[in-house]
Amino acid sequence: MLGFILRRLALIVPTFIGVTLLAFALIHLIPGDPVENISGERGMDPARRARLLHEFGLDRPLAVQYASYVGQVLHGDLGSSLTTHDSVAHEFATLFPATVELATFALLFAVLVGVPAGVLAAVKRNTFADYAVMGVSLTGYSMPIFWWALLLILFFSVQLGWTPVSGRIAVEYDIPAVTGFMLVDTLRAGDMAAFRSAVSHLILPTIALGTIPLAVIARMTRSAMLEVLREDYVRAARARGLPRWRVIVVHALRNASIPVITVVGLQVGLLLSGAILTETIFSWPGVGNWLIHGVQSRDYPVVQGGILLIAALVISVNLVVDLLYGVANPRIRHA
Amino acid sequence: MRETSAPHPNPLSAARGEGAPSRFGEFWRAYAQNRGAVAGLLIVGALIALAIGADVIAPHPPHEQYREFTLAPPVWHAGGSLRFILGTDPVGRDILSRLIHGTRLSLLIGAISVAISLTLGAVLGLVAGYFRGLVDTAIMRMMDVMLALPSLLLAIAVVAILGPGLVNAMYAIAIVLLPHYVRLTRAAVLAEAPREYVTSSRIAGAGALRLMFATILPNCAAPLIVQATLGFSNAILDAAALGFLGLGAQPPTPEWGSMLASALEFIQRAPWVVTFPGLAILVTVLAFNLMGDGLRDALDPKLRRSTA
Amino acid sequence: MNELVVIEDLHVDFGTRARPLPAVEGLDLSIGEGEIVGLVGESGSGKSVTALALMNLVDFPGRVRVRRMSFAGRDLARIPDRERRALAGRDIAMIFQDPLGSLDPCYTVGYQLGEAIGLHGHADERVSAAARRERALALLREVEIADPAARLSAFPHQLSGGMAQRVMIAIAIAGRPRLLIADEPTTALDVTVQAQVLALLMRLRRERGMALLLITHDLAVVAETADRVVVMYAGQVMETGAVPTIFDAPLHPYTQALLDALPEHNLDRARLRTIAGVVPGAHDRPSGCLLAPRCAFAVDRCVAERPGIGAFGDATVRCHFPLGAR
Numbered sequence: 027m028l029g030f031i032l033r034r035l036a037l038i039v040p041t042f043i044g045v046t047l048l049a050f051a052l053i054h055l056i057p058g059d060p061v062e063n064i065s066g067e068r069g070m071d072p073a074r075r076a077r078l079l080h081e082f083g084l085d086r087p088l089a090v091q092y093a094s095y096v097g098q099v100l101h102g103d104l105g106s107s108l109t110t111h112d113s114v115a116h117e118f119a120t121l122f123p124a125t126v127e128l129a130t131f132a133l134l135f136a137v138l139v140g141v142p143a144g145v146l147a148a149v150k151r152n153t154f155a156d157y158a159v160m161g162v163s164l165t166g167y168s169m170p171i172f173w174w175a176l177l178l179i180l181f182f183s184v185q186l187g188w189t190p191v192s193g194r195i196a197v198e199y200d201i202p203a204v205t206g207f208m209l210v211d212t213l214r215a216g217d218m219a220a221f222r223s224a225v226s227h228l229i230l231p232t233i234a235l236g237t238i239p240l241a242v243i244a245r246m247t248r249s250a251m252l253e254v255l256r257e258d259y260v261r262a263a264r265a266r267g268l269p270r271w272r273v274i275v276v277h278a279l280r281n282a283s284i285p286v287i288t289v290v291g292l293q294v295g296l297l298l299s300g301a302i303l304t305e306t307i308f309s310w311p312g313v314g315n316w317l318i319h320g321v322q323s324r325d326y327p328v329v330q331g332g333i334l335l336i337a338a339l340v341i342s343v344n345l346v347v348d349l350l351y352g353v354a355n356p357r358i359r360h361a
Numbered sequence: 362m363r364e365t366s367a368p369h370p371n372p373l374s375a376a377r378g379e380g381a382p383s384r385f386g387e388f389w390r391a392y393a394q395n396r397g398a399v400a401g402l403l404i405v406g407a408l409i410a411l412a413i414g415a416d417v418i419a420p421h422p423p424h425e426q427y428r429e430f431t432l433a434p435p436v437w438h439a440g441g442s443l444r445f446i447l448g449t450d451p452v453g454r455d456i457l458s459r460l461i462h463g464t465r466l467s468l469l470i471g472a473i474s475v476a477i478s479l480t481l482g483a484v485l486g487l488v489a490g491y492f493r494g495l496v497d498t499a500i501m502r503m504m505d506v507m508l509a510l511p512s513l514l515l516a517i518a519v520v521a522i523l524g525p526g527l528v529n530a531m532y533a534i535a536i537v538l539l540p541h542y543v544r545l546t547r548a549a550v551l552a553e554a555p556r557e558y559v560t561s562s563r564i565a566g567a568g569a570l571r572l573m574f575a576t577i578l579p580n581c582a583a584p585l586i587v588q589a590t591l592g593f594s595n596a597i598l599d600a601a602a603l604g605f606l607g608l609g610a611q612p613p614t615p616e617w618g619s620m621l622a623s624a625l626e627f628i629q630r631a632p633w634v635v636t637f638p639g640l641a642i643l644v645t646v647l648a649f650n651l652m653g654d655g656l657r658d659a660l661d662p663k664l665r666r667s668t669a
Numbered sequence: 670m671n672e673l674v675v676i677e678d679l680h681v682d683f684g685t686r687a688r689p690l691p692a693v694e695g696l697d698l699s700i701g702e703g704e705i706v707g708l709v710g711e712s713g714s715g716k717s718v719t720a721l722a723l724m725n726l727v728d729f730p731g732r733v734r735v736r737r738m739s740f741a742g743r744d745l746a747r748i749p750d751r752e753r754r755a756l757a758g759r760d761i762a763m764i765f766q767d768p769l770g771s772l773d774p775c776y777t778v779g780y781q782l783g784e785a786i787g788l789h790g791h792a793d794e795r796v797s798a799a800a801r802r803e804r805a806l807a808l809l810r811e812v813e814i815a816d817p818a819a820r821l822s823a824f825p826h827q828l829s830g831g832m833a834q835r836v837m838i839a840i841a842i843a844g845r846p847r848l849l850i851a852d853e854p855t856t857a858l859d860v861t862v863q864a865q866v867l868a869l870l871m872r873l874r875r876e877r878g879m880a881l882l883l884i885t886h887d888l889a890v891v892a893e894t895a896d897r898v899v900v901m902y903a904g905q906v907m908e909t910g911a912v913p914t915i916f917d918a919p920l921h922p923y924t925q926a927l928l929d930a931l932p933e934h935n936l937d938r939a940r941l942r943t944i945a946g947v948v949p950g951a952h953d954r955p956s957g958c959l960l961a962p963r964c965a966f967a968v969d970r971c972v973a974e975r976p977g978i979g980a981f982g983d984a985t986v987r988c989h990f991p992l993g994a995r
Contacts, residue, residue, distance in 0.1 A: 044506030048518075055522045168594065168646040170601050173621060173639030176628060180636075184629050262771035265724055266785055266840060267758025280775050299513035303602060307625065317514075318606060321521050329521055337510045344509075 034348050038341055045341070049334035050095045053326060060084055063326045064105070099334065105327035107320070114331035118313055123206025124194060125305070125312030129297045131228060132236035137290060140240040141279075144247025144286075148255065149274060159244060166241030171300050175234035175307040182230060189230050192309035196223040235304045239293040246289040250282035257281070284351065291347025295340050391659040398655020404648035412465035419458035420446070423615040427453040432631045448633045451623065456633065459615035460641050466527070466616050467645060470600045471593040474531050478538040479589050483581075485539075486546025487573045491554065501547070504540040512537045516599055520608045527616065530609035534599045538592050545588055549581030583660040590653035594646040601642050617642050673848060673880050674700040674723070678736040681718050681727060681904075690951040692718045692731070694904040697978065697985075700848065705874065705881040707891030707912070709927070710901035713948050716884045719901075720850045724763055725753055741847065759789045762841035766853035768833035772825035778836050779805055779821030782843065789844030808839040813869060831862035835869065842873060849874070850882045855890065867894060888927055892916055900924050903949050903959045910984035920986040922964050958989070966990060 053060055061078050062068055070078070079085050083094055098104070104114040140163075147159040183191045190196065194208050199220040201211050209228070212221040254260060255278055263273045302314035309315070313332060320328030393399055411418060427433075427445075431453040434441045441448065447457040489500040507515060519533035553559060554577065562576045603609030604618025612619060620638040627634050676698040684690035693715040700706045708716045721727050723738065725745070738745045740761065745753055757763075765771045773781060782805040787795050794804040802821070809817035812835040825833060834854060841849055851870060855863035871894060874881050883895060891898055891912070898915050900908045900923065908921035919925045928934060929942045946963035949955060957975050961967040968990075976989045 040502050041505045041509050044502060045509055048506060048510075052518060052522065057522075057524065164650060165643070165647065168643055168650050170598055170605070170618065170621075170639060170642050170646075172602065172605050173635070173642065176621070176624060176635045176639070179625075180628055180632050184632075258765060258767055258770035259773045261726060262763075262765055262837070263773065264726060265757055265763040265765075267754060267756070267788060267844070268784065269754075272784075277773050277776075281773065295511040299511035302511075302513055302517075303605070306606065317517070321517055322607065326521075329518070333510070333514060333518055336514055340511060341509050 030352050031349060034345060034352075038345055041341055042338065045334060045337040046096055046099060047092070049330050049337075050092050052330050052333065054088075056326060063324075065108075104331035104334070107328050108325045109319075109323055109328075114327050115335075117316065117328070118331065118335050120203075120206070121311060121313045121316050123203075124208070124310060125298075125301050125314060127207050127209065128228070128231055128235060128304070128310060128312060129294075129301055131232040132297060132300075133239060133290070133293065135232050135236035136239035136243050136293065140243030141247050141286065143240075144244040145251055145274065145279060147244070147248040148251030151252065156248075160248070163241035163244040167238045169237070171234060171238060172303045172307055174237060175230070175304055178230050178234055179307070190223075190227050192307075194224065194227050194311060195220060196227075199223060231304050231308045231310055234307070235297065235300050238300060239290075239296060242293065242296075243286065243289060247282060247286050250285045251278055254278045254282045287347065287351055291344055291350070294343040294347075298336055298340060388659055392655050395655045395658055397651045398658070401648040401651025401653075401655060404644065405652060408464055408468060408645060408648065411461055412468045415462050415465050419455075419461040420444075421455040421458040423454065423459045423462040424613050425454060427455070429453070432627070432634070434631070435633050438633075447637050448631070450620070450634055451627060451631075454613075454615075456620075456637055459620060460617070460637060463615045463617045463620070463638070463641065464645070466610065466614065467597050467600065467642075470527070470531055470534070470616075471596040471649075474534040474538065474596040474600075475589050475592045477532075477535040478592065479542050479585065481535070482539050482542025483546045483578065483585065486543040487550055487578060489543065490547040490550025491569065491573050491577070497547075500543065504543050507536070507540045512595075512599065513602055516603060517606075517608065520603060525608045525611060527610040527614060530600055530603045533603065534596050537599060538595065541588060541592070542585065545584055546578075546581055549584060550577055553577050553580050587653055587657040587660060590649055590656055594649040594653070597642065597646055597649070672699050673702045673704075673741060674698070674882075675737060675739045676719075676723070676735065677738075679719065679722060679738065680734040681715070681722050682732050682734075683730055684951065685730070689732075691904050691954070693722065696901075696904075696906050698899060698906070700880050700882055702847070703874070703878045703880055704897065705883060705895045707895035707898045708882060708884045708901065709886065709888060709891055709898055711886060711948055713903070714901040715904040716901050717852050720763065720852055720882065720884055723850065724757055724761065725750075758785060758841075758846075759844040760846055761848045761850065762844060762846040763850040763852065764834070764837045764841050764854055767857050768830060768837045769825055769828065771837055772828075772833060774825050776824075777821065778823050778825070778828070782808065782821070782836070782840055785840045785843040804843070805839075808843055809836070811842070811873070812836070812839045813865075814839075830858050831866065834858060834862075834866050838866075838869065838873070842877070842879075845877065846879060848880045848882065850884070852884045853886070854883075856885070856887070863890075870894075888916075888931060889933070900927070903954070905959055906978065906985070906987060907960070908984065908986045908988075910986075915984065918992075920981060920984060920991040921988050922966050922992060923960050925992060926965075958987075 053063060056063055061075055061082065061084060062070070064082055064084075065078050067074075067078075083091055086094075102115050104118075106113055107117060110117065143159045143163070147156040150156050179191055182189045195201065195212075199212075199217065201208065201215050201217065201220055204211050204214055208224040209221065212218075212224050259281075260273060260278055263277050268277075298314070301312060302318060304310065305312045305315040306318055313336065316328065317332040317336070319325070320332060427449060430445065430449050431451055433445050433449040433453075435448040435456075436443055436446050438448075445455050445457070447455075447460070449455055450459070485500055489497040510518070516530075516533040516537050519536055520529055523529040523532060550573075559572060559576055562572055567576065600609055600616065601618030601621075604616045604620075605622050607619070607622055610616035610619045617638040621635065624635040624638075676696060679693055679696040679698070680691065681693040682689035682691050696715070696719060698706075698708075698719065708719065710716045718727065718731070722733050722735070723745075727733050735746050740756065745756070772778070779802070783798075783801045786801045786804050786808075790801070790804055794800055805821060806817045809820055814820055814832060814835050820828075820832070820836070828836065849870070854870070855866050858866060867890065870881060870883075873879060883891065885891060895912050897909065897911050899906055900915075900921065902923050907923045908915065908919065910920065915924065916928060919928060923944075926942075926944045930944065932941065935941050944963055949959060949962070955961055955972070957970075957972040958964070958967070959975075961971040964971065970989050974989070976987050978985050978987045979991070981991065
């Protein structure tokens with residue numbers, strides 16, 4: 027098992043290096059003067075520019091610049107935002123929990139609804155239930171996520187008034203951010219009204235963000251289950267007289283979960299893409315929103331740092347998924 | 362045992378008549394079994410027709426602003442009129458006309474992005490799969506890096522470098538789609554290269570280029586075609602997302618995503634500004650997805666999902 | 670002889686109602702208490718489907734019709750589904766051709782064995798995890814697996830084919846079944862292992878008084894082990910009879926042809942005798958005798974009229990001109 031883990035770790039090192047290269051290259055590929063881009067100052071006099079050039083190390087050879095960049099990154103220094111002058115790393119760390127909270131609930135929603143839906147569709151193949159599940163999921167991943175979010179707001183917030191339109195929590199609550207996870211922090215503060223407010227603010231963004239992963243997971247579960255249900259060991263399990271639910275859940279689903287886990291893992295990348303759009307619509311204070319504002323306001327340190335960190339995140343999650351896959355599938359473990 | 366009597370003529374061969382049915386005929390029959398796929402094809406056909414005839418079909422020019430009729434509701438609301446069937450947007454432009462012209466844009470974006478990506482991806486995949494070794498590793502590592510980024514993030518990075526705009530958005534989307542085609546082609550090449558027909562071609566003196574493009578590539582065509590169709594839907598969704606974020610098509614271009622960009626503030630007053638552009642995206646993407654699924658089921662029986 | 674299983678006029682059709690593809694047509698079968706019946710035929714003869722029908726494992730689009738399918742006096746076709754499911758694994762057990770494929774790859778041998786014990790074992794065997802483990806070890810020892818404790822924690826992909834088949838048998842007998850259906854139990858195994866597994870099945874049957882329905886295409890296997898043989902072709906029963914009579918003096922031309930094709934009966938020839946032609950497919954089933962297109966003795970009557978089953982003492986045969994009657 028340890029060998030398996032180490033082998034997987036070794037594989038991602040080149041990818042990490044590639045990502046840092048990309049982030050590094052970003053600054054130099056952006057049109058305009060790198061000094062202006064990094065400092066945010068325009069129309070400097072030549073003396074100041076020369077001084078900043080030297081300060082930023084832009085007069086050194088590219089390879090040296092890259093090495094120094096990597097060194098900085100490993101120390102946690104990703105520069106400062108041009109708009110807030112706050113450290114990029116610090117801003118990311120502050121805003122990150124909001125995105126994680128949203129993404130986690132969206133993924134939970136997608137799995138808890140998608141997997142049973144897929145199982146239902148497979149077990150009741152070619153009936154109305156099957157067509158309904160497949161039709162809904164096809165529609166689900168054919169929709170632009172931001173439009174779906176707008177529709178949800180239109181229906182639930184504007185027409186029905188059930189849920190709030192934006193934000194993480196009602197404005198009147200000021201909860202000290204201990205973990206950064208609103209649900210946890212409100213509970214810690216013992217403020218139940220604030221907790222309920224946080225929950226209600228979480229509902230629509232979760233549904234909006236989780237819909238596409240839900241659709242993909244439902245489809246994947248259905249097709250994996252259909253494959254598995256045809257297998258000899260499922261027939262043998264039925265021949266042994268095992269009750270139907272046991273055959274479906276303990277045996278079929280367990281085996282079907284192997285490709286499903288892979289798909290669930292792949293959703294993380296999708297979730298982060300979707301989070302960017304969802305956070306924009308719901309004014310959710312997470313890293314997606316932060317990144318977009320950075321791009322729109324040409325805050326290049328933010329763009330560079332954000333891309334690097336998010337990419338690193340996705341790689342790490344894919345690694346965890348790979349490891350989970352090894353746990354789920356004993357054959358891989360011993361290979 | 363005594364000699365058996367002459368074997369009965371195979372009744373099947375008598376019925377076949379002229380000869381085996383054409384490959385396209387077989388393919389069409391398999392494809393047409395899937396009603397959703399046929400529906401998708403019809404919708405795409407209608408969209409193409411709409412795109413080509415946009416100038417003639419649309420009731421109004423897409424950029425024309427009717428200042429007295431800003432935020433006019435659709436015809437079935439109180440205050441709506443047949444003049445603006447789906448209503449107007451905040452500056453008085455007819456939504457229906459903008460949607461129709463947007464069809465042309467979306468289909469173009471999809472076609473160009475996919476074409477660029479597919480061509481480049483197929484070439485890279487062929488090269489990587491055929492030559493193996495260092496070239497293969499280098500290309501695949503690059504693809505891994507690109508795949509490590511969520512697609513929208515990568516697109517945003519590219520647009521950050523190139524600047525906002527429709528054309529740059531197309532390049533960005535092409536780059537985002539690229540790794541999928543490279544991987545696909547490479548996997549197909551790896552599967553086909555050891556086969557006998559390739560070896561016999563090589564023995565007959567075919568050079569690397571000829572082997573790659575004339576011999577191997579046609580046999581990898583099927584999965585590429587399926588991915589291209591599904592890539593269309595991704596391209597349209599990504600273009601819309603970029604447009605929505607203000608990083609793609611710029612106003613006043615009637616791109617569906619950018620039409621939604623400022624919609625949030627009008628969501629209470631004029632929900633039709635929000636609903637229709639998104640609906641257009643949904644229908645188009647759905648149609649391409651249905652087509653792509655149908656193509657996949659029809660072209661590769663091994664991948665055939667369990668329908669019917 | 671007590672009849673444990675009586676099947677009368679079984680039909681299993683696939684395809685659509687408009688165009689049915691018969692897999693089993695008008696089959697009659699009986700198995701006595703403790704009897705070994707060999708069900709023999711080429712692939713596509715419908716022998717496996719018959720077993721699946723008995724076990725209620727024929728899925729859509731297959732359709733099962735039967736006049737009577739009784740087990741220990743109860744008509745399986747008439748009792749509620751729940752009761753019928755209760756029989757599977759407990760009174761009737763089945764093992765399949767591919768033992769490695771028939772075990773769930775994600776769970777250990779011990780888990781899967783424990784599942785069967787927990788469901789079908791006696792109360793004292795089910796009562797605790799320790800008791801189940803004890804019983805599991807006992808079962809593994811009974812199927813002659815060395816070092817059973819180590820095997821309990823093994824995953825299926827870590828077992829050899831022969832060992833996996835023994836595990837399958839252990840799981841099958843956990844419920845002390847009165848009938849064990851073995852569908853091609855040795856086909857996927859090495860020749861040396863085949864003999865061991867067959868000997869194991871014989872021994873278990875002797876010790877437990879279990880009836881055995883042995884489904885195979887290998888006549889040699891059946892000749893050594895079975896009490897009675899049922900020969901199937903293209904979904905129909907062609908001949909039934911006791912061993913060794915049926916091999917010494919087969920009544921049906923098909924049975925004769927099968928025997929003729931055995932290597933042991935071809936020692937004096939340069940080439941094996943074969944049966945010319947192919948099994949009828951879905952759409953070219955003859956309206957007369959199903960074997961007529963391939964039968965050396967076929968005459969006009971055979972092509973025109975499908976023969977019914979006729980009795981010849983203890984044996985039955987479906988032929989207008991049975992061999993023994995010449």
